[in-house]
Amino acid sequence: MKNNIAYLRKQKGLSQADLAAEIGIHWTNLSKIENDRSDPGMDRFQQIAGALGVKPADLFSEIEGFREDGPAYDSAGSQALLQFAGEAQAGVWRDVNIYANDEAQIAAISPDPRYRKARQYVWQVLGDSMDKAGIADGMYVVGADYWEFSERYRPIETGDIVVVERLRFDGQERERTIKRYQRIKGHVVLMPESSNPHHKPIHIPKDGIVEGEQIKIIAYVSGAFSLFGKAIYDLDEGQKILL
Structure with a gap:
């Protein structure tokens, strides 16, 4: 972002x-x-x-008159469609320089109206690390910017689904993945919910650094769309809603 x-x-x-x-x-x-x-x-x-x-x-907030490479906005100044922020795939690291000069792409998905005070983005989920949560391979998740969601709505809580970013090699490679947020005995654990036992929890210490990796939450996930945008899995309510 x-x-x-x-x-x-x-x-x-x-x-x-x-x-x-x-x-x-x-x-x-x-x-x-x-x-x-x-x-x-x-x-x-x-x-x-x-x-x-x-x-x-x-x-990271949009500044009036300064929306370079930002999401699409309607005449009232609200996001009309969401910016595509890339892929989220557990265990896959990508060179950030490959995407540094990419032009912003807009997804044909509208923002979640409950969180319009926070910028929202779309990620495509690849893999099965959250299939038991209803987020299948190929679906698109909608997420609200972590900083703005935390300041304008509430802190991230146990049970929330979030977009996680891990960086290594001085920020030259990154992995983005979807996980369930858990706070256990004072520290944060990011849990997969998968039918595949290969996926493991990510433990975050207070400084956010694990064996040379930086780990941070970048978005709160509110919903996940099917491949063709015909259904949304409302992650706040825990039920599937047909559009």
């Missing part, structure tokens, strides 16, 4: 060197973050937000 850091920095009259010095990193590392070639993790985004005098969600 494209960030607004460069835009907000320029609005404050700061150079990359100025902001980088403020948060204690080299300006070349800040450049990578601004251009989505590196993902520093939640703590660093919070630090950047503090230096810019904004909330962390503002680093």
Whole structure:
């Protein structure tokens, strides 16, 4: 998801060197973050937000008059159709540089009206890591941006289904997958719900780093569409609704 850091920095009259010095990193590392070639993790985004005098969600929120490569909007300023954010497939790592210059694609799926205050995206699910939750191979899930959902609706809770992103090799490779959020004895476990025993839980420590991997939740999943968009599995209500 494209960030607004460069835009907000320029609005404050700061150079990359100025902001980088403020948060204690080299300006070349800040450049990578601004251009989505590196993902520093939640703590660093919070630090950047503090230096810019904004909330962390503002680093990713749509800014009035600045919707470059963003989702489609109707005349009232609401998302009319959703931006396709790529594939979610457990165990498959992809080079982020391959997709860095891809043009934004719009999916013929409308946003969930319950969460219009948060940006929403569509991912195509590949594989069977969540088939027992009703999310089959080839379906499309609709998810609300994690930061905006958390600030404007509620925190992520045990039982929620989320889009998870894992990064390795200094952010050069990523995996995106769908999991069930569980908080067990003070730490977070992201659970598959699969008929395939190959899929294993992901345990997230407080710093979000496991054996050189950065792990973060990027979206709250509210529903999943069939391949042809003819049905939605309402994950909030736990029942299938025909459109």
